Amino acid sequence: MLETRNITKEYGHIVALSDLSLSIPAGTIVGLIGPNGSGKTTFIDLATGFSKPSQGELLFKGVRIDGRRPHEISRLGIARTFQETRVFKKMTLLENMLVASPALQRSQSMERARGQLKWIGLSGLEDRQAGALSYGQQKLLEFVRTLMSDPTFVLLDEPTAGISPFLTQRMLESFRALRDKGKTLVIVEHNMDVISSVCERAVVLHHGQKIAEGSPAEIQQDSTVQDAYLGGG
Amino acid sequence: MEPTVLTQSLVNGLLIGGIYALISVGLTLIFGVMRIINFAHGDLMMLAMYGTYWMFTLYGIDPYLSLIVTVPILFVIGSLIQKFLVNQVLEGADASQLFLTLGVMLVAQNVALLFWKADYRAIRTDYSVYAIRLGEVFVSVPRLTSFVVAIILTCLLYVFLARTRTGRAMRATAQDREVSSLMGVNVRQTYILAFGIGTACVGAAGTLLSTFYYISPTVGTAFTLMAFLAVVLGGMGSFTGAFFGGLVVGLAESIGAVYFATQYKELVTFSLFILVLLVRPSGLLGKSRM
């Protein structure tokens, strides 16, 4: 579904991604892991139009998307969340959801939005300002907001970071539900438990390069991966 | 075009550029440490110019001597502004800080207008009209002296930032507020110091400028914008960038005045500003720390 061919991203002297080629099949959940600074967020930025590769191509369903602008890529069916959890703080939860809804009748969108909020467990809070929510609730909101446009491909940047185990479980269940509906997810994570429990495959990045790829179990036993995390290289 | 006219302009441009550099360095310090765009920068300088003027007119104190007074006073004013005004809105939206300095700008300009009226004033010392002749070019004594003093002050500031502990603390705070405070740096104090020093820079610059530049309540705005241009040119937050940016703007202005009529001199500055902002907002000369 998403394919990158030899992409490289340089910021001046810093090489964030180096000759990265990978392929994400449709209808799967793929984990993207690696130490801090290994290029995971850069990958998401490239895939969603927030950045352009210095070299290489990105293809979505066979069509090139590198260099396109974020809102265009969103229209193609690709959605993302951010590491810093970007909800619209001074707008209500419902308003947050409605921004993301396609141009439908307002009443239809509102029904759908309420439904989604209920599905993720945020019902009753629709008219609260998003900034008043707890951190975990904001992360849930940011996640479910991306689903309003019914994307086929969702990239999630550390979706469970800093939230309670209870909310984490809720998120993981929803990830599985989405996959069962045929959607494709890429999850950037540090938490190996999360990766093991939902991802079919995982890709490990280090210094901008792919150093391992396989099932979570295989990854955990891979010596190069262990070196990367422990060796501090 | 006679080469002499061009050379004369380049010399004058460089000389005033030195003072621009001092102003810009002050602005970039304030931005670098606190991420604040100080719209009141030029108007604080205007206050220093008036201070110098009155000390000269009423007490006969030579402008260069009054540096001893204007620099500390402007330092104090800057520190007070930071302590009582800006520090209150640090956690707010970026817009709040912008509007705050705009408010200070309005107050400063119009207080000056109220007390000293809109008439242009100038300081005429014995040496105001002296000039040194270097070949075909005349170098005005006040311009040259002010240039030299400005350069000395900028170098002193550089040494302060690079070599002293306080200076290093300031640079550390500019890089990373949280880490610095974890390492024992009193961030709020550092901010006060930074704004104070930044304002002291324009205090000095104002005094130096007043030896050959006219003084009026509205003179500050053009310098604020000039400083923005220099700082953006050199990279926001970069000391050397702001320094060379100031020199470049001084030169560009003078060259512009040669080829275009004087009224269009400001237009040149603005066009350059727009161009730089659009083409390379991260600066042409130094590194940006945005």
Added chain:
Amino acid sequence: MATTALTRLLNPEAYVPSILLLLLAALPLVTSNSYVLHFLILILFYALLSAAWNILAGFTGQFSLGHAAFFGIGAYTSTLLFIYYGMSPWLGMLIGSVFSVACSLIIGSLCFRLRGPFFSMITIAFAEALRLLALNWGGLTGGAVGLLVPLMGDSAVNFQFLGRQPYYYVLMGILLASLLVTYAVRNSQTGLYFMAIREDENAAQSLGVNIFRYKLLALAISVFFTAVAGTFYAQYILFLHPDSVMSLNFSIEIALPAIIGGMGTIWGPIVGSVILTPVSELIRSILGGSYAGVYLIIHGSILILAVIYFPSGVTNRLTKHYGAFLGTLPGGRERERARN
């Protein structure tokens, strides 16, 4: 709970503003004191200008400090068309605002590449450049001498009146139109996009919002009303000068009522104008023309205080009190019940 149209009218939320509106409309019929009307016109004028600025700055978060330029373009366009082609200023107003919008779209597409304070800076640069152009292009604009609008006496066709009442009503009409547009936008999907841009541009983009296009849209609506106000000014004051109508100080004046009153709200600019405009007028009448700048000291101080103590504007604080007040009025209790 079904509400009929009558029930809605009995709701204080609806009738209080309506009564105020009627009072405002009736005022010129009650008093013909020229000075009082001028005073009110000024309040409405700055309310309009700030409301227009607010559409861009308050809703999409783009703080333009160059709006005076677009005001000037509107004012000069209609006036020059009037002087050279005898075109009715009403038509000139339309052409002037369309032209001003077109200019703003060109300038905006360059400025919107920058964000935050850099956007503000480049708007200042463009506006100052335009002011200098106007100042030096004497042949077109009268330059430093200024431009006098030809006197036509009491002539509705030529948008000039001897009394103040017609001006008052025209201005009220324009202000109401701008408020209606603001209200409609705020409650539409476009309004949601505007606010999303203000809150977080990157997040908005990731959700499919073309932030560039919507910023330009907000700018266009904002500049339209700003330029219309420009023509009004030209026809009311009958004299234009680049340093009055296109200056940075004027751009700041345009922004102040919205900042003080509350950006991103509909009533903020009006409340702000009600607070600020009397100050400048009182100072001017007490101290006289030579102390023209004094009111700016007060405005600047109010700005500083507002930013520190009322960062989201005065209106937000007042809204709660206003809500409580509405609850005490007839029909208020039903309203409270319906809400809970």
